Amino acid sequence: MKLVSLSYAFSGNRNLRCFQRFIYDVAIGARPATSMFIPTSSKVRCRIFSNNSHNPDADAEAFSRIVKNRTCTKEFDPSKSVPLETLEKILSLTQRAPSSFNLQPYKAVIVRDEIVKKRVAYCMTDNNIKKVLNASLTLVFASDLKPGQEIDKIMALEREHGLPEQVVKARKFGATVFVGSSNEAEKVVKKTLFSTISQVTQMPTINSSEGWAFKNTMTAAQTFILGCHAYGLATAPMEGFDARRIRDALYIPDRYEIPVVVSVGYPSEEEKPSGIYVCILTKFIVCDIYMKTYSCFSFSLVRRTTPRLPYEDVFYMDSFDFPAYKSS
Template identity: 25%
Template structure:
């Protein structure tokens, strides 16, 4: 099999699993390996403003399944992972990037190092800084609007845009995790049908943390695992050439 054929098989076979075999066991290591692979997903400015909370204990799975509205995809799962967006960690993650890149470039290519230093020490903190009312975001918006009259500029700088930025990268990590679990021979189901407020409180997460999605994982119980055959809108509806 070529690499493309292997990848195609994984993508074709990944389905949203609504029922797992409750007596089956998922070998230790599958989820952790897959979460490590998930961290290799691209993230905006390599900031990785997300975290994963892995739930494995029976009593915890029961609570989380209840917060996932008692869906079959949750009540029968062997394990669950809560993907959390942590925009509030932007200072730490910017420093981590800065220090790593400084180690590589400082004294080797000082022009490049200066750009990195400016990006992670000045630009990132400005980009992610917000106030509770989003007023600073509107000021930034006004600034980019003015600059945008003269040249192309990144326009997504308001408070709501930060949330989108965070969730985009977290979702890419989530998808990498699900494909990895599939490659390991198991199934997953992403869930946004859940009580994010209760889950946040249960995980003792800070106010600014946001639940991206909950992903259940386990050994699918076919045929109940699938609601029906795979359905998509015709490809021509989503494919455009300019």
């Protein structure tokens, strides 16, 4: 099976029809007659690739292992460092996280230097101090409360990647109107206007700038955490910190707020995966050569993952009135 990814700015119905024929020819494996409709000045991007190597079952199994084995590490080994090449791969994957209008309203500061670690560590609370000091690195996610200042930059980037101008303009308009507002007066006006219009047609709910930015940042943070575990690293996401002090320590501008801090590294040898540990007592009977029996006991420590609410308490089918029970 072949998939086609392309972008092309059409001018006239004839070009559109020819372009559709081009797609059909590619799909059936025929040689496309591209010269009959593509002007020399046109920019056409077309990538044809095969998905034969894609194995959904293997991908699902790998993802299941990552999610189920992910734990929050409490003790890091300070003698082990995360290779920079590995970190860069994970961060590149993190950038693939979805965001509203593709605005990517977040930055992240990588804390690796020992002096900077200490500055950040003393902005943390209680046991989080030790995590930052001993981890190989810590990523401080910063949500942009004024994402409107980046709209033109993002739209220019999408033009460079071949997005048609009419789509760019529509996306820019949507981003300008719908993203969270940091101005209280503007937010009140938007909420009032949108709630009025929603009586007639569907309108999105306007969030605060912080709420909107946090939502978009946390998708990237979760992608980063799962990516770390896929590469065999341990993580500790934390919210116990003084955001103002961290901003000062890392010179983060006031337009950014900090929703989460994630320490990354390798667990110490004494570290046990987080969860609930249950001591199981097993009794068994032994018999000696004189047929005399003895009662013996063995103890084992078994880890159970932290509990989650019942499936049907979280998921609902078609209506909040109907819990979604598992089929098996």
